Amino acid sequence: MNMQYKLEAFEGPLDLLLHLIDKNKVNIYDIPIVEITRQYLEYIEGVEWKNLDSMSEFLVMAATLVDIKSKMLLPAEIDEDGEEIDPRRELVDQLLQYKMFKYISFELKDRQVDGEKIWIKDASLPEEVAKYREPVDVEALCKDVDLTDLNRIFKELMRRQEDKIDTAHADFGRIKKDPVSVTDKLTKLTNFARSHKSFSFSKMLSGEDTKMDIVVMFIAVLEMVKIGHLTVQQKDIFGDITIASNLYGKEDRQTEITYAGTYE
């Protein structure tokens, strides 16, 4: 068989089938299924497939054709109206529909030409118009509320405000916020670790007076363990933590670390 056409020439299996039907000059309502299936299979066997998706689409149709072919050999099924079901019927409907849309697409193509020749314009609202805001209809706005509502809302607000004042603790002053930054503690720790080979965590805490200071110092220790500048050891639960410094004697800049987060 002459394989002069390429796969690209057909948009899909339906397109190819229509081509074969046309080429063989057979009636679409009475497709000689054996012959058309043979030609179809021959065609797709001769194609060098580059696209797997596309190949599977053609193969699905091949399976459909083979299925129809085998059904044609069996005694015809009968539908509810007692009519024989032509195994080709569904395919024929599909082909007809497809053919129709192909025809329409050619019609559309012709029409497209006219559309290309006109220009439309963007909106050009004068500034005065674009800036215009509709005046508020105050009466309509307030039609669902009256003074009683307003009064109720206000009372509710005042009551909520009273609830907020906790008289038992009202005399306490505001809690002072002491900024404690991890970076500060890291600096302190690094300096200490450079001059001490080994030290205990509790020793590190002398001079740290608030709970927040202690917590942040502990975070600083963990941070330095993570980057390998310290190693820690704790013998007993709740026992003191022994810290060994890997920075001892080092002065270089590489040991400087910064910490992006703060616990302020």
Place this chain on the structure above:
Amino acid sequence: MREPMNEERKKQMYALEAILFAVGDAVPLEKIADALDIEEDAALKLVEDLSFSYESEGRGIQILELNGSYQLSTRPEMYDYLIKVAKQPQHYALTDVLLETLSIIAYKQPVTKAEIEKIRGVSSDHAVNKLVEYELVKELGRLNAPGRPLLFGTTEEFLRCFGVSSMEDLPLLDTLKIEEFKKQAEDEIYVDIESV
């Protein structure tokens, strides 16, 4: 015969012109009627009169009807002058694949990708996406079915590009044409039978 126009109507007609000019985009008849404070059928009459006056005078502009909305555009006859000064409105080259997909969407809308694929017999993802990108097709919502697939339909841009005022204006595919198609096919059978 067109009745002579009184001053009031003339004023309304030119107000309509100003509206269409300023908005640029297609304006629904309802909005026109609202702005001019007239009934919709009176508004339609005005649109027709203005359109007629543009045409009969051979003016540079015309009125497009797009699905019951109206829009000013240049007349196609002016194209030769315009390409010398104005940048050509962007038009996309539509391949056969795109045209085929577009036809299906135009006639079957609202339609899902699955339906399109069933008709074409091939995957249509790429084609539909391209048409959406070209603003010829838009998402219309989702089908109330398993997977809630997207529904697609054509846009105003589609109507404009193909010089169609409304879907009824589209070539054939009415039931008559379908009958014709079937008949053709049957005739072929008949011929075949006779020729046997």
Place this chain on the structure above:
Amino acid sequence: MREPMNEERKKQMYALEAILFAVGDAVPLEKIADALDIEEDAALKLVEDLSFSYESEGRGIQILELNGSYQLSTRPEMYDYLIKVAKQPQHYALTDVLLETLSIIAYKQPVTKAEIEKIRGVSSDHAVNKLVEYELVKELGRLNAPGRPLLFGTTEEFLRCFGVSSMEDLPLLDTLKIEEFKKQAEDEIYVDIESV
């Protein structure tokens, strides 16, 4: 006297119309002459003729001259119609936030934003501004205090809408105030008793 226009000139004039429409921006005379393939003074004459025809017919559009360039625009007389088409449907509503703020201003006026915020516990800038926009609240002046903050109070519109003839008509609310009243009353009684 204007000379009657022959077909060729009329065609050029409407081509000019299409050019001005399609370009949108101001078009230099030179470009117009070029597109129509005529001399610049002939182009100028055309522009003047088209402009004159727009004006004499009272059309919706006009030609603006900007430094030797020409541009189509809507005539200012048409702005009222344009506003009707272009206006966005505004959704005005008294939300809970607005009502809360309004009630504070009504009962505490004259009041600063800071006071309102203290009662509501949240920033009330937006709410106050909206109420001013709705003309229910207005600025009453400035408080003689550091920063000279603005004082707000209700408007006559507010009184009218809520059916209040004056501020004294506003029902009493403040429980504190009620306590104060009671105390006053008791004191008076006490005085009364003593005086007996």
